[in-house]
Amino acid sequence: GADSDIGGFGGLFDLKKAGYDTEDTLLVAATDGVGTKLIIAQETNIHNTVGIDLVAMNVNDLVVQGAEPLMFLDYFATGSLDIKIASDFVSGVADGCIQSGCALVGGETSEMPGMYPAGHYDTNGTAVGAVNKNDILPKIQEMNEGDILLGLKSDGVHSNGFSLVRRIIAHIGLPWDSECPWDSSKTLGEAILVPTRIYVKQLLPSIREKLLLGLAHITGGGLVENIPRAIPSHLQAHVDMSNWDVPEVFKWFGKAGNVPLEDILKTFNMGIGMVLIVKKENKPRVVELLTKANETVYEIGYLTKREENAHGCIVTNAFDLY
Amino acid sequence: GADSDIGGFGGLFDLKKAGYDTEDTLLVAATDGVGTKLIIAQETNIHNTVGIDLVAMNVNDLVVQGAEPLMFLDYFATGSLDIKIASDFVSGVADGCIQSGCALVGGETSEMPGMYPAGHYDTNGTAVGAVNKNDILPKIQEMNEGDILLGLKSDGVHSNGFSLVRRIIAHIGLPWDSECPWDSSKTLGEAILVPTRIYVKQLLPSIREKLLLGLAHITGGGLVENIPRAIPSHLQAHVDMSNWDVPEVFKWFGKAGNVPLEDILKTFNMGIGMVLIVKKENKPRVVELLTKANETVYEIGYLTKREENAHGCIVTNAFDLY
Numbered sequence: 151g152a153d154s155d156i157g158g159f160g161g162l163f164d165l166k167k168a169g170y171d172t173e174d175t176l177l178v179a180a181t182d183g184v185g186t187k188l189i190i191a192q193e194t195n196i197h198n199t200v201g202i203d204l205v206a207m208n209v210n211d212l213v214v215q216g217a218e219p220l221m222f223l224d225y226f227a228t229g230s231l232d233i234k235i236a237s238d239f240v241s242g243v244a245d246g247c248i249q250s251g252c253a254l255v256g257g258e259t260s261e262m263p264g265m266y267p268a269g270h271y272d273t274n275g276t277a278v279g280a281v282n283k284n285d286i287l288p289k290i291q292e293m294n295e296g297d298i299l300l301g302l303k304s305d306g307v308h309s310n311g312f313s314l315v316r317r318i319i320a321h322i323g324l325p326w327d328s329e330c331p332w333d334s335s336k337t338l339g340e341a342i343l344v345p346t347r348i349y350v351k352q353l354l355p356s357i358r359e360k361l362l363l364g365l366a367h368i369t370g371g372g373l374v375e376n377i378p379r380a381i382p383s384h385l386q387a388h389v390d391m392s393n394w395d396v397p398e399v400f401k402w403f404g405k406a407g408n409v410p411l412e413d414i415l416k417t418f419n420m421g422i423g424m425v426l427i428v429k430k431e432n433k434p435r436v437v438e439l440l441t442k443a444n445e446t447v448y449e450i451g452y453l454t455k456r457e458e459n460a461h462g463c464i465v466t467n468a469f470d471l472y
Numbered sequence: 473g474a475d476s477d478i479g480g481f482g483g484l485f486d487l488k489k490a491g492y493d494t495e496d497t498l499l500v501a502a503t504d505g506v507g508t509k510l511i512i513a514q515e516t517n518i519h520n521t522v523g524i525d526l527v528a529m530n531v532n533d534l535v536v537q538g539a540e541p542l543m544f545l546d547y548f549a550t551g552s553l554d555i556k557i558a559s560d561f562v563s564g565v566a567d568g569c570i571q572s573g574c575a576l577v578g579g580e581t582s583e584m585p586g587m588y589p590a591g592h593y594d595t596n597g598t599a600v601g602a603v604n605k606n607d608i609l610p611k612i613q614e615m616n617e618g619d620i621l622l623g624l625k626s627d628g629v630h631s632n633g634f635s636l637v638r639r640i641i642a643h644i645g646l647p648w649d650s651e652c653p654w655d656s657s658k659t660l661g662e663a664i665l666v667p668t669r670i671y672v673k674q675l676l677p678s679i680r681e682k683l684l685l686g687l688a689h690i691t692g693g694g695l696v697e698n699i700p701r702a703i704p705s706h707l708q709a710h711v712d713m714s715n716w717d718v719p720e721v722f723k724w725f726g727k728a729g730n731v732p733l734e735d736i737l738k739t740f741n742m743g744i745g746m747v748l749i750v751k752k753e754n755k756p757r758v759v760e761l762l763t764k765a766n767e768t769v770y771e772i773g774y775l776t777k778r779e780e781n782a783h784g785c786i787v788t789n790a791f792d793l794y
Contacts, residue, residue: 162537162603163499165487172494177485179600181545181580189586215484223503225547225596258503258596263635264511265594270587274547274580276598278501281484313585 163221163255163278170280180211181276186312187343192269194326194339197235200273201242202249203309206346207369208277209250210424213350214288214365214380216357217281222247223256225274229266231259239273242345250350252277285357288364288380288427297363297453298433299377299387303446304423306399308346310370311417315342318407331406332398341399349424352443356426361436364427368419375416377425378462386456392467394448397421401472411472415465422450485543485577485600492602502533503598508634509665514591516648516661519557522595523564524571525631528668529691530599531572532746535672536610536687536702538679539603544569545578547596551588553581561595564667572672574599607679610686610702610749619685619775620755621699621709624674625768626745628666628721632692633739637664640729653728654720663721671746674765678748683758686749690741697738699747700784708778714789716770719743723794733790744772 165175184203191200201224209219224243226236236259247254266272307315319338324331326339333341349367356362364380366373377387400421404414414420428436433449440447456462487497506525513522523546531541546565548558558581569576588594629637641660646653648661655663671689678684688695688702699709722743726736736742750758755771762769778784 162608163501165497165499166494170494172488172492172497175487175494177487177499177543177600179485179543179545179577179598181547181578181598183547183549183580183582185582186584186587189584221499221501223501223598225503225505227505227594227596255501256503258505260505260507260596262508262511262594265508265588265592267589272549272584272587272594274549274582274596276501276503276545278499278600286484 163253165280168220168280174282174284175280176283176286177278178212178215178217178281179276179278180208181274182207182211183272183274184309186316187309188272189316190312190326190339190342192271194343196339196343197238198242199343199345201239202246202345204273204275205243205246205250205252206348207309208275209252209348209350210367212277212279213353214367215281216285216287217279218354219250219252219277219279219350221255221278222252223276225258225260226271227260227262227266227273228271229263229268231261235271246348249348285360287362290382293363293381293385293427293453295385295454296430298428298430298449299389299451299453300426300428300433300436301394301422301448301450302349302424302440304368304419304421305347306344306397307342308419308423314407314409314417315403318403322406332402347423352440352445355439356436359435361432362426362428366425368423368425372416372418373420373422373425374463374465380427381453381462384456385453386460387451387463388454389451389463389465390467391420391465391471393450394421396471405472411468415468422448425450427453485575487602490542490602496604496606497602498605498608499600500534500537500539500603501598501600502530503596504529504533505594505596506631508638509631510594511638512634512648512661512664514593516665518661518665519560520564521665521667523561524568524667526595526597527565527568527572527574528670529631530597531574531670531672532689534599534601535675536689537603538607538609539601540676541572541574541599541601541672543577543600544574545598547580547582548593549582549584549588549595550593551585551590553583557593568670571670607682609684612704615685615704615707615749615775617707617776618752620750620752620771621711621773621775622748622750622755622758623716623744623770623772624671624746624762626690626741626743627669628719629664630668630741630745636729636731636739637725640725644728654724669745674762674767677761678758681757683754684748684750688747690745690747694738694740695742695744695747696783696785696787702749703775703784706778707775708782709773709785710776711773711785711787712789713742713787713793715772716743718793727794733793737787737790744770747772749775
């Protein structure tokens, strides 16, 4: 519980009412923005989804630590305030907070003439959560060869790789309102702006049943850079890309931009927004819990011994992707 | 406090080690930026103080709720990252965190080409703190006619009123590196950029001794708009400006800009950065505690009955200010 009866300049939150006691609880906070995906929202005049991205980037970064996001605060800054744009934006933030079970306890809207070019705005968000000491992830010490990597389906590009996206689209010269080359049901802008999937409520049951060893939120750097951050340096992640269907969007960007596969792998999530590291014996229960929560779960690989000077993540069956 | 052994994307904080238990504790969070004072930092190329302003704006907003700031997170966004500027900026944030006893548990530096004009950056900060339920301020129900208003000296303009400041300076045509008209020991830019005073550690002893009824952080809106937000609607604040020496800077802006006194009073702090509402009998102890903590304390006024349709704050002896 957020305590909305008490006014003031900051949001108040009752940790005990939310089920936490200080004996075992640590506070966790994360702060992040949406990056240049915002520019596409501004160019397409679609402002009601990037607030979801903002919440997603922060709450997904908390849940990978085993934490439950409790409070969220947003910052919205622009040169000249447009009420319609600002309220569309905040409606997205509110949607994201509902999806992740966060209380939106505060926000700051800042109008700074001379700071932003006309029509531009920037945003940042902060999520505060709590974690029981025994639930903190990753549990590096408990990871071993043979542990399983599960992947949760992403909802498109999420919030990373947009410098590359914009470069490729500008190079090709496609307008944002043209039909999306990989999904004829949407405009290019709409398809690109699909918000980052929030994985919080879906993962908390597995965290509370202590079924997870670690989580990797697949952001900038892709699978190849984000998985190694969640595992010990003596282990290597093996990811077999034939284990799931890589969405067309990533193949299209690789081909249309003539981008080397290695760079695509380091930039995009390739269809997997969250990676779970689990003991083999816990896999069935984790898959059951996540499927029940409407997640699409793939077994994408496993951990093995890492040789000296070897990469922390090896991807196989990617060579003929596009 | 902060548990720096555990890595990851969010900062972890041990509430119990900081002396809080959940039975009586509420979490409080505030988020705010620095506004257009940043543009002056950018025009003067002085970047190591606005981080203090950033922390100040947030932690002062927590302490007025009776809360102790515990964690801070900052956001720094620019079009093209200049390492020297970014590190100067963050050194200010670190100074502010030390001054206020906060752990800097996280931050995000964002480089977004096309979002900011060359040389510009924006920033935002979030402070998270804790308050014992019995210490929450303001204690609106306990305020009465005759309660005393104490004022703590400000350190210049702080972080509000900078649209007016920039308009007046541009109108006069004074360069930032010229001698400051009201303080010959500094350049104009240096005098304007003096950071917002942080009142946290100084006020906490009085909060813990339960000597305060309320606090008002004097930001945009000045004394006349900020004090009424901290008192009940049936009481009126009487502030007598002959009780302290209004700093030259505010007189200079009024005169040089030919600004009506009413607008100056609604824009600047007039030399008082924080107002305390206290029972008459507690005044000596509060003054003692704050003087010991190196604050300059003035008795600036008192509370009285508010007539229907009357203002929440009346300022007297301001007429011949400039």
